[in-house]
Structures are given as C-alpha cells and as structure tokens.
Amino acid sequence: MARWLRFFPKTLTGRIMLVTALGVLLVQGINTVIRYRAFQGRSVVEAASHLAATVANQMELIDAGAKDSLIRKRKVAIWITDRALQPPSFSSTDELAERVAAPLQSIYPQIDSVRLSKGPESNLPQNMREPKFDHQGRPWISRGGKMPKEVLLLTLKFDDGRWVHAILGVRPHYSQPLTLIAIETLLIYLAVMIPLLLVIRQISKPLRQLNDRLAHEGLASGAPPLEPRGPDDIRSLIDSFNAAEQRVNAMLTEKDVMLGAIGHDLKTPLASLRVRIESVEDEDERMKMAATVDEMVHILDDILILARLGKSAEALVLTDVSALVEMVADELDGEDRLKVVESAEKCRAAVRPVLLRRALRNLMGNALQYGGKAQISTACDGNQLSITIDDQGPGLTTEQLTNLFEPFARAESSRNRASGGSGLGLTIARAIARAHGGDVVLENRAEGGLRAILRISKKLG
Known part of the structure; x- marks a missing residue:
C-alpha cells in the first residue's frame, strides 16, 4: 500500500x-x-x-x-x-x-x-x-x-x-x-x-x-499585505491572514520598544556600577566584581538578541557565505585551532550577515571551548547551504543533544561564564538559522567529537 x-x-x-x-x-x-x-x-x-x-x-x-x-x-x-x-x-x-x-x-x-x-x-x-x-x-x-x-x-x-x-x-x-x-x-x-x-x-x-x-518570511515579515485573490472563501482567508500579520507586527513592535526600555534601564545602572568598581582598592576583588558586571551585560545582550529575532530589522544581503565563515574563524582564532576547508564552489545566499556572524561565532566558540580544535566546511546542495563544524571534544550524551537548545541549558552545570557560558549560545544560533529557513543540528561523530551543522535556505524571501 x-x-x-x-x-x-x-x-x-x-x-x-x-x-x-x-x-x-x-x-x-x-x-x-x-x-x-x-x-x-x-x-x-x-x-x-x-x-x-x-x-x-x-x-x-x-x-x-x-x-x-x-x-x-x-x-x-x-x-x-x-x-x-x-x-x-x-x-x-x-x-x-x-x-x-x-x-x-x-x-x-x-x-x-x-x-x-x-x-x-x-x-x-x-x-x-x-x-x-x-x-x-x-x-x-x-x-x-x-x-x-x-x-x-x-x-x-x-x-x-x-x-x-x-x-x-x-x-x-x-x-x-x-x-x-x-x-x-x-x-x-x-x-x-x-x-x-x-x-x-x-x-x-x-x-x-x-x-x-x-514559509519564507513568517507572520512578522513586515512585508506589504497580500492582495486578496480568488473566490470569496480564499479572499476571506487572505484578509484574515493580513489582519493577523498586522496584529503580530504591532505586538512585536511593542515588545521591541519594551525591550529597548528594559535594556536601557538595566544597562545604565550596570555602567554606573562598573565605574564605581574602579574605586575598589583590592585589585583581586575589583577584577572579580568587574567580571561579574561584564557577565551580566553579556547575558543581557544575549537575551535581548534572542527576544528580537522574531522581527529582525536587518535586511537580506546576497553574501558569499564561504568568505563569511573564513572571516569569523579568523576573528575567533589566532592560533590556527580553527581549520577552514576551502569550498569547491562559492556558496552565495541571501542572508542577514550580522545575525549569521553571531550564530557562527556561537558555534565556533563552543567548538573551541569544549573541543580545543575544530574543522569547518561549507557546502551547497540545491536550495540549501550547510556549514559543518567538527570539533575534537568529548561529545555529548543523548539527553544533552536534545536539551542543549533550551534557553540557559549548558553541557556544564557551572554558572561560571568562563566554563559554562550563559546557556543561550545554541538557542540563539538555532533561532538565527530558523530565521533563515534552516536549522542547527548536533550529532556525535563516529571518530569522536561533536558535529554542529548549521543549515540555511539559499532562497530566503
């Protein structure tokens, strides 16, 4: 059958x-x-x-x-x-x-x-x-x-x-x-x-x-309303979709305004606290306090980025993704621990470069932090583009592979950012990938280590 x-x-x-x-x-x-x-x-x-x-x-x-x-x-x-x-x-x-x-x-x-x-x-x-x-x-x-x-x-x-x-x-x-x-x-x-x-x-x-x-833009695209066409039933459906899209955009706009106000209200006292810390005479204590403030600022930035991904203001730009991967790898690694495999062809796609750079930094940073070294390759397959990051770390358990994309989930239980991070890196990377019509997948390699695959659609929008 x-x-x-x-x-x-x-x-x-x-x-x-x-x-x-x-x-x-x-x-x-x-x-x-x-x-x-x-x-x-x-x-x-x-x-x-x-x-x-x-x-x-x-x-x-x-x-x-x-x-x-x-x-x-x-x-x-x-x-x-x-x-x-x-x-x-x-x-x-x-x-x-x-x-x-x-x-x-x-x-x-x-x-x-x-x-x-x-x-x-x-x-x-x-x-x-x-x-x-x-x-x-x-x-x-x-x-x-x-x-x-x-x-x-x-x-x-x-x-x-x-x-x-x-x-x-x-x-x-x-x-x-x-x-x-x-x-x-x-x-x-x-x-x-x-x-x-x-x-x-x-x-x-x-x-x-x-x-x-x-499929390509979602309810929060900000694009002009669709023109009602076809029979009355279909026209009514399109009108309902346009109304729902307007309500979602209005809520996201209100949310962005609120997040901007929250970010400003929180960062201002943190900056003031950072200045006051400089007056502490004990150098060790001063450095610990400054590190704590910096961690709070970084976590706040991650939360704001994740919250604003539903309606990104960044425009799509036709980009050579292979070159972007090499650029991010050079920025993160000065000791040749990130090896970028040269692509057989130029992989171009309409992407939001700033967001994609953030996703790549999160994935490559995890590979360096937990694997020490990693190999990165880019491939084009039809309408899909994939970036593969293979590290040499210990890999993850089946439960960790499933749960690591949850906000504030980490492979380490430590709350220390130096070892465990904020727990939003993979969540942000996956949200950015999905905003580009793709996804992020984690899997253990047969020869050891972890493989992270970031996929995006080449025909976004």
Whole structure:
C-alpha cells in the first residue's frame, strides 16, 4: 500500500484532478458496459426479426422443399430436416421467441412450435456452417477472415413432422461503438478537466502565495499585505491572514520598544556600577566584581538578541557565505585551532550577515571551548547551504543533544561564564538559522567529537 501511495499526488491540484479523472473514468466505464450490452441485445433482436421475415417470405419454398434440403437466401441458410436440433452451449431466448412466434403462427397455422436460441457458430454441425455470410449478405471471407462468434438459430416444428432450422450470424461487436465511446470519453475529459484545472489554479495560486509568505518570511515579515485573490472563501482567508500579520507586527513592535526600555534601564545602572568598581582598592576583588558586571551585560545582550529575532530589522544581503565563515574563524582564532576547508564552489545566499556572524561565532566558540580544535566546511546542495563544524571534544550524551537548545541549558552545570557560558549560545544560533529557513543540528561523530551543522535556505524571501 505504501509503495503505491508514493505515486499519489501531493498537491491540492493534483489530487482534485486525479479524483475527478478517476470519477469520469468510472462513470464512462459503467456507461460503456451498459451501451455495449444494449448493442448486443439490439444485434440479437435485429437478427431474430430478419430470420422471421426471411422464413415468412420463403414459406412457399419451404412447403415445397423435401427433407434434408437447403434453401439459401442471402445471409440466411434454411434447412428442412426430420429431427430437432439442439447444438451444445446454445441458450434459449424464450421472450424473443414468443415475439417471433406470434406473427408466424398467425399467418401459418401449420407451425406447431417456435424456438429461438443463440450460441457459438463453431458448435453447429459441419454441414450447417456452410455457407458463412455476414449480416449484410457478404461472405465472411470478404471481411478479412472474421467469423461470427455467435449465431441465432430459429427452429420451427410443422404439424407434418418437418423441422425447419434457419441460421443467421449475429452481427459481430466491431470496434466502431468502442471507438465512438473512446472519442466521447476524450471530449468529456477535455470539457471537464480543462475548466476544472483553471478553477483549481484560481484557488491554489493565492494559497501558494500565502504558504510562501509563511514559509519564507513568517507572520512578522513586515512585508506589504497580500492582495486578496480568488473566490470569496480564499479572499476571506487572505484578509484574515493580513489582519493577523498586522496584529503580530504591532505586538512585536511593542515588545521591541519594551525591550529597548528594559535594556536601557538595566544597562545604565550596570555602567554606573562598573565605574564605581574602579574605586575598589583590592585589585583581586575589583577584577572579580568587574567580571561579574561584564557577565551580566553579556547575558543581557544575549537575551535581548534572542527576544528580537522574531522581527529582525536587518535586511537580506546576497553574501558569499564561504568568505563569511573564513572571516569569523579568523576573528575567533589566532592560533590556527580553527581549520577552514576551502569550498569547491562559492556558496552565495541571501542572508542577514550580522545575525549569521553571531550564530557562527556561537558555534565556533563552543567548538573551541569544549573541543580545543575544530574543522569547518561549507557546502551547497540545491536550495540549501550547510556549514559543518567538527570539533575534537568529548561529545555529548543523548539527553544533552536534545536539551542543549533550551534557553540557559549548558553541557556544564557551572554558572561560571568562563566554563559554562550563559546557556543561550545554541538557542540563539538555532533561532538565527530558523530565521533563515534552516536549522542547527548536533550529532556525535563516529571518530569522536561533536558535529554542529548549521543549515540555511539559499532562497530566503
């Protein structure tokens, strides 16, 4: 079942078109069966009527004919015998026989009984298979060797003991009716599927634009409102989305104003405290106090950056990400502990450089702090760009790999920033990656150490 589901269309347009096409095909299949059976019945009725008319017209010859004689009249062969004929696999058509018998017996009372049966021509006695004519009176050989699959046998019993058997091939079911049905089906498909496709496109196009806005920019993009298009239901959906986007932007703007005020109100006393610390005479105590203040400022900066990532004011810039990686590595490392592997091609993408630099600094800083050394590589794969950082540290447990992206979670339990950090570095890196349509993944390397992979979309926005 799952093997066949992979061929099932994934899009709304594809599924509607497929279901409609299968529905039309089912209806046409039923219609074909009904019409084909009606054609079969009509062929038998035509043959029976022709048989009865021919026998009635040839009654004088039948009365004068001797037993075991043969009368040929165009497509009908009439045998006069002294015995009944019941070929195998022939089925009686009693209702049709009654319809044929009534006019014959009313004109010729000497007819005791009338029997009509249908069966394969090959089951007739050999002498009764000659000659072979079609329903138009032409020899079957003239029809490219096609033989009638079925024949109609009209059996009359006279009061003098004679039996008269009239044979006529039932009109074969040639491909002409099926060809007409195929043409009709094609016309129905064209008449139904083309307008349906146009209607679905009218619905799916604004939905696709709405999905692209959410996937690439999100509710807090700050982009102009989407233009309502399509049917009224879709227009109402787009209007609701625009209203929701405006409310989200208003809340984020209010949040940024609040965060700016909080940052200012907190940093001002911290700066004042930093100045007062300089008056402390004990140098060791002064350095510890200054380090504590610096840590508080750094943590406050991390919190503000993380809180503002939902609505970044930085514009997208087409950037050579490979060069940006090398630049950040040079800034962090002066001892060649970060080895940057040269990319085979230039990996360009529309990114927010300042934010991406911050994410790279956090990941590379962790690699230096916990692994001592690291190797960095950049790769482009279709619409995705990935930056891989392999360190030589001890790696992480499965629980740590899952929990480290939570705010204030760290591989070390120490609250000392020199050893454990603020616990927001990976959270910020992942938030920045997701703001670029990607993610950050951590995994242990088979040869030892930790691998951090930062992925971003090359078609952001």
